[in-house]
């Protein structure tokens with residue numbers, strides 16, 4: 232066992248998969264430059280030296296390297312593509328959505344695209360174009376699996392499961408969760424370290440995780456919002472409201488078994504999402520709850536999300552944009568009384 | 570690299586000193602901003618342009634006030650050269666409502682349409698098709714304006730470069746494609762990502778003129794930009810201007826540039842655009858070192874006052890969060 236942050240756990244996970252399977256390689260911008268950074272968030276730091284020729288630095292060409300990952304995957308490789316900031320997925324989305332996601336179906340089940348796309352998201356003082364919550368744009372794409380990791384244990388286990396999966400898998404990571412110390416410290420960074428087992432393990436790509444048990448209200452979140460939900464649950468407990476916190480984790484498909492089991496206990500649910508409310512993943516989850524578990528609901532579904540605006544730069548507005556612990560607490564209080 | 574062929578003496582004294590003043594303004598602005606970041610008083614992240622002052626100043630000097638520029642994440646120098654004030658920029662960096670984008674843009678999206686600068690576009694190459702579109706509007710409206718589109722060597726690899734440049738070419742659009750080739754895109758050196766590292770060569774394959782000049786010689790840049798602007802205004806655009814330069818500072822806030830070779834850094838530091846221009850100015854005979862010192866002292870004072878004001882500038886209220894989304 233060792234304690235690691237998300238960046239280190241992903242790094243080890245990638246290294247172990249590359250050691251296990253020669254078909255695995257990494258592709259992206261600034262991921263293996265000598266004297267460089269190992270990607271914008273240090274995830275691949277040192278891997279280029281360990282795996283010569285298998286950490287491929289590309290030109291700034293997201294559509295291009297994503298398409299190359301798709302093509303290489305079709306020919307038997309298992310690429311892990313690195314999108315420096317999730318916002319640039321818009322450039323790569325044609326290859327992801329029109330090619331990677333549909334190739335299996337269009338080919339009548341004859342083609343496999345076993346690729347991974349990793350991308351960091353989150354509002355972090357960088358302004359509107361380096362901040363967006365991108366999950367929403369990919370969760371409705373048939374043929375793509377979408378996961379979001381909120382702690383180091385999951386990050387490593389999900390990365391490994393994604394590499395071994397025969398389908399395109401998108402892994403969303405949060406800039407404020409890579410690490411909260413040293414080079415990775417930035418304002419608002421949260422401790423997402425975990426105890427990491429020495430032995431090989433995977434975390435399934437289609438399961439939510441109950442992070443805290445409670446019987447009065449269920450709070451659903453992912454990425455940074457899982458941590459905020461946990462902090463809110465601690466405060467709520469002090470006033471006698473026992474919140475159950477679920478890390479949705481698998482955003483496509485969504486695990487209604489785990490969510491449903493929780494709702495049968497609590498009958499009340501809050502979905503917390505960083506990102507505009509309209510068209511968010513929380514909208515899909517709310518609709519899914521109505522379809523799968525409306526019998527359990529004792530009150531309408533509540534959402535805590537960002538307003539329908541681009542991410543502002545100025546810290547006062549950015550903090551107001553991002554759902555926070557007080558807003559979750561307030562929503563839970565009101566719902567518990569309902 | 571083309572050698573400087575335009576000594577400062579060819580220009581009127583005040584005109585030449587203005588170039589110097591603008592470059593020093595950019596340098597000192599950037600140095601102060603860096604200090605404020607390290608000190609922890611300024612929020613966000615920064616991409617700075619120390620060492621590249623001559624490209625911004627030389628190009629913008631060749632433009633008219635109603636011409637436009639588009640810029641990138643590394644836009645502070647472009648903004649100052651296009652006439653944004655120190656105050657509106659510092660206010661923006663401090664997230665104040667008096668900033669050029671009311672604090673909503675920040676460092677990477679600096680701009681002011683009244684001064685002919687589109688808010689910086691932080692998506693690499695994202696400004697190229699957009700600038701071509703602006704130039705298309707000028708052509709359709711028969712307006713005599715031009716757009717100077719700043720981008721880095723890294724942008725050339727993006728699909729947006731090809732698409733935007735090709736359309737600018739086939740429709741002869743008045744856009745000066747200004748590639749600031751500082752040898753690196755983030756940590757990646759151009760020789761790793763370009764088989765032909767001469768960016769201006771690409772122009773010929775699209776059927777228009779490109780040229781590469783010393784981007785650390787402000788008068789050379791100015792002369793090249795003037796030629797380009799004239800051609801664009803005469804309906805003979807676009808022009809691809811490759812300006813060879815070097816970034817003296819990190820790619821962004823915390824970068825220590827370990828990927829840059831020491832001898833390369835030293836060679837380029839010896840070609841600093843401000844120091845070189847100072848030598849040219851002093852050689853004229855009618856400019857003294859104390860003239861140059863006085864310019865710097867004035868600028869330092871201006872920036873100090875600007876910082877004091879920006880720290881007191883009004884911060885937004887929550888009501889501002891949802892304004893400005895739609896026109």
Ligand SMILES: Cc1ncc(C[n+]2csc(CCOP(=O)(O)OP(=O)(O)O)c2C)c(N)n1
Nearest residue numbers: 319643691692693721722723724753754755
């Ligand atoms: C589409 C896109 N991909 C990647 C990035 C991340 N990024 C920001 S700046 C940069 C390097 C840009 O290099 P260059 O165009 O040469 O400009 P310079 O930084 O040298 O001014 C990268 C990769 C981005 N902002 N946009």
Ligand SMILES: [Mg+2]
Nearest residue numbers: 721722753754
């Ligand atoms: Mg560059």
